[in-house]
Amino acid sequence: MQEAKFIVKTLVTEGYISYFVGGWVRDFLLNHPSDDIDLATSAPPEVVESLFSHTIPIGKAFGIILVIIKNKQYEVATFRRDVEYKDGRRPSKIEFSSPEIDSQRRDFTINGMFYDPIKEEIIDFVNGREDLDKKIIRCIGNPHSRIKEDRLRMIRAIRMSARFNFEIEKETKRAIIAHADELFPAVAIERIIQEITKMSQYQGFKKALIMLFEYTLLQNIFPALKKLSLDEVKEKLFLVDDFPHRAPVIVSILELFPKFNLEQKIELCRYLKLSNREIEFVTFLDLGKSYIKDENKVDGFSWSHFYSNHFFDLVIDILAVHIKAEIRKDFLHIHESRQKKLTPYIDRIKNNDPIVKSDHLKLCNIKPGILMGQLLKEAIKISINKNLLDPNKIIDELKKLKIWPKKSP
Known part of the structure; x- marks a missing residue:
């Protein structure tokens, strides 16, 4: 934080306005400490570059310069007004402006506040503090305009709601539902999954997925879900909050498609542009499910290879979620005992050291x-x-x- 303050002081000394902005201010008011600080300033990007020895022009056309101090990176953006949006994600034309005008272009009121670290004051042109106190997610200005500017904001609204357990304000909700069918492919599937992955790390991920369905966003991403009722989706997602946090988000998504065979699961992974490692994980999880289903037919050789896999611990924890609570402990104990018995063979498989060479x-x-x-x-x-x-x-x-x-x- 001291480095970010130094940037502000340097800019102010040169006669420019400079504040902390956005998520850090929100988290500061919620008593959620963070070192992820973005800054906004009245200084043009060329001036920012000239005042600091180590900078990277990551978005100079949009007034954004990365300032690096003591190996810490800070985005410093010139106050601006976004004039045109062409692709439903990013502005194609901007004009430099004032703090008040800059705040109007941001997504939600709780993200639109500034903080002056020198005077230790909040600057709030959008009533963000009031919405923060009321636990409300509200688009700044006209929600339809904000969403048309960047359609990913529809997903972000639900992510913010899930993260902070805030309600989405009714006009913002109506706007999201009205524009839900514009989400994809206007927004790349990778960016959508990135946002949903962030959601999966919060308490109440199941609630967030249900909200995505209620707002008809999930159906836009997965058209097959249009056939389902809300109650059916709730039933399919019943166990999602019990999955370990380290489980890839695809594990929860697959709960919506319980009848998919392995080929269909891999096809879904490719549709979502998931990595080869994630596809490998889904394949191994599918193998684990088949082993559990016909446990008595699986020989020691197959179990040894199963236990030697680097995904084993996570897969067993995921599979255990589907086991009835009253026998879950027995399920884990059986695998622990079998794994212990097969340890000499598992170690040889891991070390690629067979007995007969x-x-x-x-x-x-x-x-x-x-x-x-x-x-x-x-x-x-x-x-x-x-x-x-x-x-x-x-x-x-x-x-x-x-x-x-x-x-x-």
Whole structure:
């Protein structure tokens, strides 16, 4: 915070106005300490660049300069008025202005306040403090205009509501519902999922997803949901708040599509532009569900590979949510016991250290190739399923298999 104050003092000393702005001011008034400080100033971007030794012109055309002090980054934006919006996300033309006019272009009243760190005063042109006290999310000015300027504000309103447990003011709500079908593809799916992911870290994520449906935003993102009633959505999302916070947001989204097979789940991930790692996670979660469904049919080899996966701990915690509360402890205990029993094999899988190696098979006149690969895999299965740690005993078992050559080549 001292570095941000230094920026303000430097600008004020040069005869310019400068304040902290936006989310930091809101959080300060809510007694939520934060080091994420944005600044606004009457100084043109060229002046900001000239006054500080380390700057990056991240949005100079919009009056935004990144000032770096002691490895901390601060966005310093010149007070402006956004004149034109063309893509439903960003202004295409701006004019530099005053603090009061600058505050009118911002999204919600609770985000539109300034703070003077020198005088230690709040500057509020939009009645943000009053709405903060009333726990209300309200667009600044005409909500239809604010939403048309940046359609992502519709999602942000619900995220703010979820984060602070605030109500969305009725005119703002009406405007969101009126423009809900304009959300996507005007806003990139990656940005939408980014906002929903932030929501998932708050208490009451389920309530936020239900609000997205009530405001018809969720149906815009996932058209298949248009067939569902509100009660059906509430029922599908019943367990969402019980998932661990570290679970990817796709876990909660998939609750809306319980009948999807793995191919459909992967298709959904790609539609949402999720990473390969997230797709890998969804694939492993699907495998875990199939193992739990037919637990007695899964052999030790399969369980060992399951437990050795880096996603295992999280997947088990997610799967446990779907187990009835009265037997959940038993479910976790069973897996803990089985995992402990299989530890020697799990460690070998993790370390890529099989008991029977290619050298063992070469001594049996098995040459490198497809057959050797098959036998090495079977050796791991035999070792785990028959609890064998002696390579010679495992090879004896391999020799009983049909794929073992009757006469060594």
